Amino acid sequence: MTVATKERVIEFRDALREAMSEEMRVDKRVFLLGEEVAQYNGAYKVSKGMLDEFGPRRFIDTPISESGFSGMAIGAAMRGLRPIVEFMSWSFSLVAADPILNNAPKMLYMSGGQFGCPIVFRGNDGAGGQLASTHSWCVESLYANVPGLKMAIPYDAYDAKGLLKTAIRDDNPVFFLESERLLSTKGHVPEEEYTIEFGKALIRREGTDCTIISFGRPLHFCLEAAEELAKEGISCEVVDGRTIRPLDIETMITSVKKTNACVVVDQSWPFASVGSEIASQIHRYCFDDLDNHVHRVHSDDVPTPYAYNLEQAYLPNSHKICEAVRSATYNI
Amino acid sequence: MLNMAEIDTTETTPPLTQKRAKAPLPDSPILLGWLRQMMLIREFEVRTMQAYQNRQIGGFCHIYIGQEAVAVGSIAAVNPDDPVVLAYRDHGHALARGMDPKYCMAEMFGKIGGCAKGKGGSMHMFDAEHYLYGGHGIVGAQTPLGTGLAFATKYEDEVIGEGKSDKVTLCYLGDGAINQGAFYEAMNLAGLFDIPVIFVLENNRYSMGTAIERGTTMAHALHAKSEAHGIEHAIVDGKNVMNMYQDFKPIADWCREESRPFFVEAQTYRYKGHSMSDPRKYRTKMEEEMEEQDDCIASLSTFLQEHHDVEPDAIKQLGRQVKSQVRQAVEWSNQSPETPLDELYTDVYTDVWGPFKGTSKPEMLQDENE
Ligand SMILES: Cc1ncc(C[n+]2csc(CCOP(=O)(O)OP(=O)(O)O)c2C)c(N)n1
Ligand SMILES: [Mg+2]
Numbered sequence: 001m002t003v004a005t006k007e008r009v010i011e012f013r014d015a016l017r018e019a020m021s022e023e024m025r026v027d028k029r030v031f032l033l034g035e036e037v038a039q040y041n042g043a044y045k046v047s048k049g050m051l052d053e054f055g056p057r058r059f060i061d062t063p064i065s066e067s068g069f070s071g072m073a074i075g076a077a078m079r080g081l082r083p084i085v086e087f088m089s090w091s092f093s094l095v096a097a098d099p100i101l102n103n104a105p106k107m108l109y110m111s112g113g114q115f116g117c118p119i120v121f122r123g124n125d126g127a128g129g130q131l132a133s134t135h136s137w138c139v140e141s142l143y144a145n146v147p148g149l150k151m152a153i154p155y156d157a158y159d160a161k162g163l164l165k166t167a168i169r170d171d172n173p174v175f176f177l178e179s180e181r182l183l184s185t186k187g188h189v190p191e192e193e194y195t196i197e198f199g200k201a202l203i204r205r206e207g208t209d210c211t212i213i214s215f216g217r218p219l220h221f222c223l224e225a226a227e228e229l230a231k232e233g234i235s236c237e238v239v240d241g242r243t244i245r246p247l248d249i250e251t252m253i254t255s256v257k258k259t260n261a262c263v264v265v266d267q268s269w270p271f272a273s274v275g276s277e278i279a280s281q282i283h284r285y286c287f288d289d290l291d292n293h294v295h296r297v298h299s300d301d302v303p304t305p306y307a308y309n310l311e312q313a314y315l316p317n318s319h320k321i322c323e324a325v326r327s328a329t330y331n332i
Numbered sequence: 333m334l335n336m337a338e339i340d341t342t343e344t345t346p347p348l349t350q351k352r353a354k355a356p357l358p359d360s361p362i363l364l365g366w367l368r369q370m371m372l373i374r375e376f377e378v379r380t381m382q383a384y385q386n387r388q389i390g391g392f393c394h395i396y397i398g399q400e401a402v403a404v405g406s407i408a409a410v411n412p413d414d415p416v417v418l419a420y421r422d423h424g425h426a427l428a429r430g431m432d433p434k435y436c437m438a439e440m441f442g443k444i445g446g447c448a449k450g451k452g453g454s455m456h457m458f459d460a461e462h463y464l465y466g467g468h469g470i471v472g473a474q475t476p477l478g479t480g481l482a483f484a485t486k487y488e489d490e491v492i493g494e495g496k497s498d499k500v501t502l503c504y505l506g507d508g509a510i511n512q513g514a515f516y517e518a519m520n521l522a523g524l525f526d527i528p529v530i531f532v533l534e535n536n537r538y539s540m541g542t543a544i545e546r547g548t549t550m551a552h553a554l555h556a557k558s559e560a561h562g563i564e565h566a567i568v569d570g571k572n573v574m575n576m577y578q579d580f581k582p583i584a585d586w587c588r589e590e591s592r593p594f595f596v597e598a599q600t601y602r603y604k605g606h607s608m609s610d611p612r613k614y615r616t617k618m619e620e621e622m623e624e625q626d627d628c629i630a631s632l633s634t635f636l637q638e639h640h641d642v643e644p645d646a647i648k649q650l651g652r653q654v655k656s657q658v659r660q661a662v663e664w665s666n667q668s669p670e671t672p673l674d675e676l677y678t679d680v681y682t683d684v685w686g687p688f689k690g691t692s693k694p695e696m697l698q699d700e701n702e
Contacts (some may be wrong), residue, residue, distance in 0.1 A: 028491065028492045029492065031487070031491075032411060040505020057487070057490070057491045058491060060525075062521070063520060063521070063524065065517040065520060065521065067476065067513060067514050067517050068476050068479070068516075068517025068518055068520065068521050069476075069517075069521060070476070070516065071473065071475070071477055071479070071480060071514060071517075071518065072476045072477075072479045072480035072483055072518070072521055073480055074476070074477060074480055075417070075465070075477035075478060075479060075480020075481040075482075075483065075484065076478065076480040076481070076484035077480075078465055078477070078480070078485050079415070079480075079481055079485070079488070080482035080484075081484045081487060081488075098470055098473055098514070099473065099477075099514075102470055102473065103468075103473060103477065108465075108679045108680070108681070108682065108691060109451055109680055110448060110451055110452045110456045110458070110466070111448050111451075111452065111456070111458035111460075111466060112446070112447065112448030112450075112451050112452065112458065112678075112679060112694045113678065113679040113691040113692050113694065114448065114459070114460040114693065114694075114697070115458060115459050115460065115466070115692050116682050116691070138448065139501065147680050148680055148681065150681075171682040171683070172681050172682055172683070191468035199685060203686070244685060246685050287387045291606060317688065324653075
């Protein structure tokens with residue numbers, strides 16, 4: 001007789017909090033800083049209650065000073081502390097471009113291996129909903145270009161916790177991109193301790209006719225599209241890359257060699273993007289397996305608009321993904 | 333529980349222009365040591381310029397001649413394990429901190445023997461053994477980093493060690509860097525969180541070709557900038573190593589004891605051009621000659637001869653010593669092998685994946701471990 005263990009279901013934001021709390025409990029070098037993280041409980045309530053447990057020395061409210069506190073955290077990381085920097089939104093990380101791109105990912109190299117930078121930068125990435133162009137940044141393509149950093153994008157609560165714990169334990173700078181739109185989604189998260197290795201993609205749905213590759217929030221639309229297409233007899237395999245650096249291109253190649261068709265869905269802009277990089281690699285490694293060129297679905301190549309209808313038209317959605325899959329598989 | 337952001341600094345801050353008694357002057361062996369260090373830096377920089385002309389050194393290269401007293405006097409006032417972080421005019425500080433000149437020179441030669449295996453060059457001198465957290469090429473970028481290093485020492489001592497903070501971090505910057513936003517953010521954070529960092533402003537009156545008055549408001553009273561952040565300040569004579577040390581030591585002690593930040597303006601002058609390609613059209617020959625009359629090496633040699641009966645020969649002897657030390661550094665750097673191409677893919681990440689090969693320490697650190 002087998003007893004089904006009741007799986008615990010929690011919100012994505014709770015999973016993030018659990019990851020940070022657990023790591024902070026076992027390692028005093030880990031601390032968190034950011035705007036409104038402590039007394040206000042976090043702008044998106046990710047860090048709710050953590051101030052009470054860890055106190056103001058390890059849970060630090062900063063002024064609105066992204067360049068200053070990012071640089072400060074990097075200096076602390078050079079001494080071996082393991083800061084978690086919360087950006088209220090990755091959109092605001094742009095004012096900290098110099099420390100996060102010029103210092104953190106290059107310190108180890110420039111010092112000839114003497115000073116590493118074990119630090120996590122995390123926060124909301126992507127359009128939150130009618131926030132217009134300054135507040136809707138998808139930074140993955142912009143930042144993934146930089147060697148020396150790692151980048152993870154969790155899709156569900158389980159991955160949010162497992163990937164964040166790995167990020168905190170990593171000895172390199174990790175850019176951890178969350179989606180405000182996913183924070184309230186719920187998922188199974190076991191009580192037991194676990195981590196998720198970087199560079200291991202996950203097949204979220206198996207299929208035979210077309211591989212759909214994506215990261216983070218757009219996976220929701222990919223899965224929706226796959227459901228829709230199944231009704232038309234098109235079987236899609238949905239691959240969640242999970243991390244962009246390292247990129248698990250092998251899993252993607254294996255899938256495309258099976259399906260012979262590929263659609264990449266990347267919520268950032270199309271030009272010189274994560275999507276174009278993956279498409280290029282798939283073209284290179286699956287040249288003889290592809291029945292069609294790799295199709296790509298991105299946000300439109302314009303600043304993010306405010307108006308609801310324009311924003312909806314601009315973002316990737318399941319309709320656009322369906323169209324791309326139909327085209328890639330000659331089902332038009 | 334008290335939040336760090338809630339600490340009211342206005343209550344506890346004494347007047348921001350507090351006068352401090354000068355530290356006593358050390359005995360002549362120590363003074364001779366300072367003289368030797370300053371002579372070493374100057375000789376090193378002369379050879380650096382030569383090597384640059386010979387194309388043994390590439391990229392941007394900034395010479396410290398004229399400012400030696402600032403690095404030597406301030407570094408003498410702190411402990412060997414206090415963190416130090418720098419801008420890109422960094423050879424002098426690296427030597428004053430104790431880096432062997434051969435590793436510094438080999439770094440500029442782009443050789444495997446360099447302190448960073450030739451990956452950083454002139455502007456990026458790092459030395460973990462001497463708590464030197466780098467020269468940094470982006471003007472002002474080192475100021476939040478210095479604040480973070482000091483934040484970390486305090487966190488290590490108080491949160492992890494549950495004791496009392498007992499380190500102070502030296503964060504050097506040029507007068508051009510005070511126009512960078514990052515510096516104001518760093519000062520605000522340091523003032524807000526009581527971070528024991530000393531911002532050592534080396535005011536050599538120019539950022540490249542821009543005289544300070546042309547780029548900075550309140551150029552006659554720079555301390556106003558720190559006062560705005562509740563940070564104590566002082567002006568020190570950066571052209572005389574004894575003044576530099578005697579004024580700096582009590583400041584460093586105060587920062588260590590109180591675990592609070594400080595802003596020091598060291599007034600100095602760079603004799604050479606901004607970098608190797610600067611015709612210095614923005615200032616007069618006469619100004620340069622006048623400034624050079626008040627020279628840190630000359631004034632300390634005179635002082636030692638007049639007050640400590642040091643023979644001119646003893647000083648000449650020091651000159652010969654540093655000449656030969658630097659000559660050896662150049663020879664060593666010449667002989668050090670080119671950095672092998674597989675180093676291109678080391679030190680990108682600490683771990684091994686994809687094309688990346690993990691990390692390894694430079695020869696400089698391996699030597700000292702033996
Ligand atoms: C952000 C940035 N802008 C411009 C430069 C180019 N630059 C290098 S040094 C320098 C002048 C800085 O002068 P100062 O801070 O006074 O230092 P000094 O050279 O006198 O030591 C400039 C403009 C740079 N390195 N970084
Ligand atoms: Mg200057």
